[in-house]
Amino acid sequence: MIRIANAQVWVHDQDEALAFYTQKLGMEVRADVTLAEMGNFRWLTVGPAGQPDIAIVLMAIPGPPVMDSETAEQVGSLTAKGFTGTVFLVTDDCHAAYEELKGRGVEFVEQPEERPYGIDSSFRDPSGNPIRLTQVRETAAV
Amino acid sequence: MASVPPARHLLRAKDLADARYFEPLVVSDLAGAAGLSRAHFSRAFRSAFGESPHGYLLTRRLERAAALLRGTDRSVVDICSSVGLQSLGSFTTSFTRTYGMSPTAYRAAFPPAAQHALIPACVLRAHGRPQRRTFREDSDPAPG
Numbered sequence: 001m002i003r004i005a006n007a008q009v010w011v012h013d014q015d016e017a018l019a020f021y022t023q024k025l026g027m028e029v030r031a032d033v034t035l036a037e038m039g040n041f042r043w044l045t046v047g048p049a050g051q052p053d054i055a056i057v058l059m060a061i062p063g064p065p066v067m068d069s070e071t072a073e074q075v076g077s078l079t080a081k082g083f084t085g086t087v088f089l090v091t092d093d094c095h096a097a098y099e100e101l102k103g104r105g106v107e108f109v110e111q112p113e114e115r116p117y118g119i120d121s122s123f124r125d126p127s128g129n130p131i132r133l134t135q136v137r138e139t140a141a142v
Numbered sequence: 143m144a145s146v147p148p149a150r151h152l153l154r155a156k157d158l159a160d161a162r163y164f165e166p167l168v169v170s171d172l173a174g175a176a177g178l179s180r181a182h183f184s185r186a187f188r189s190a191f192g193e194s195p196h197g198y199l200l201t202r203r204l205e206r207a208a209a210l211l212r213g214t215d216r217s218v219v220d221i222c223s224s225v226g227l228q229s230l231g232s233f234t235t236s237f238t239r240t241y242g243m244s245p246t247a248y249r250a251a252f253p254p255a256a257q258h259a260l261i262p263a264c265v266l267r268a269h270g271r272p273q274r275r276t277f278r279e280d281s282d283p284a285p286g
Contacts, residue, residue, distance in 0.1 A: 012145075012146055012147070012150070013146075073147075076147045077147045077149045077190075079147075080146070080147035080148075080149035080150035080152075080153060081149045081152075081153055081190060081191070082153055082156075086264070088262075108161065109157045109160055109161045110160070110161060110263070111161075113263070115262075115263045117262065120262070120263050120264075122264060124153070124157065127150070128149075128150050128153050130264070132262070132264055134262075
């Protein structure tokens with residue numbers, strides 16, 4: 001059986017991303033390892049408290065030799081435009097989660113709204129990655 | 143601290159249009175969200191996203207209006223004002239030129255909302271926003 005373990009988002013600043021995903025979203029740090037022998041590459045992952053087997057990799061945009069500078073700049077710019085990926089979160093109570101996150105300073109792009117499939121809202125992480133927060137209607141398959 | 147790409151600030155302007163299109167927003171409000179002067183902002187936004195901020199805001203409003211026409215039985219006047227547009231005349235003109243038919247005809251051309259497939263709102267919003275067509279009466283008064 002194949003399962004999802006990690007999925008990655010590009011971030012402009014790992015410390016800033018870590019603070020956002022843990023302090024504002026309430027996620028746990030799953031791994032934070034810096035490898036001196038690999039040019040101080042930092043493997044940084046976070047995940048929701050109730051879901052120990054799935055994590056989001058907060059990946060710094062690398063320079064050479066992984067990416068040439070021009071590519072790194074393009075990836076950085078695309079991430080800043082919100083076009084390198086989306087995190088889809090679900091919750092049992094979108095309105096309550098919205099109030100809680102808003103109280104912690106999360107700025108929402110879409111406030112909770114009724115949709116055919118449930119109640120849906122969205123915000124961004126500090127790098128610009130879109131994050132959706134959805135309360136899926138029980139009868140709807142998404 | 144890694145440097146923040148300039149596009150991140152422009153995305154704040156785009157997000158403002160997406161979040162509060164129903165308010166009487168104008169381009170200088172979007173420029174403020176990006177922290178740029180009005181003239182510089184319009185050029186930078188177009189360079190990053192390939193269209194003017196005025197065009198983005200207008201097509202977001204038209205996309206929202208189209209969604210309301212398809213998905214509700216609210217009146218055209220009501221829908222016009224609830225997507226942040228003041229003038230029913232220019233709304234009808236912009237809508238007709240963009241979608242090729244009047245708001246009323248557009249509504250009649252679609253089946254009731256309940257018959258649509260359940261597709262996440264983000265997908266509908268991103269893919270449903272019409273491409274800008276430029277016409278004098280609704281074009282950006284400033285260059286860029």
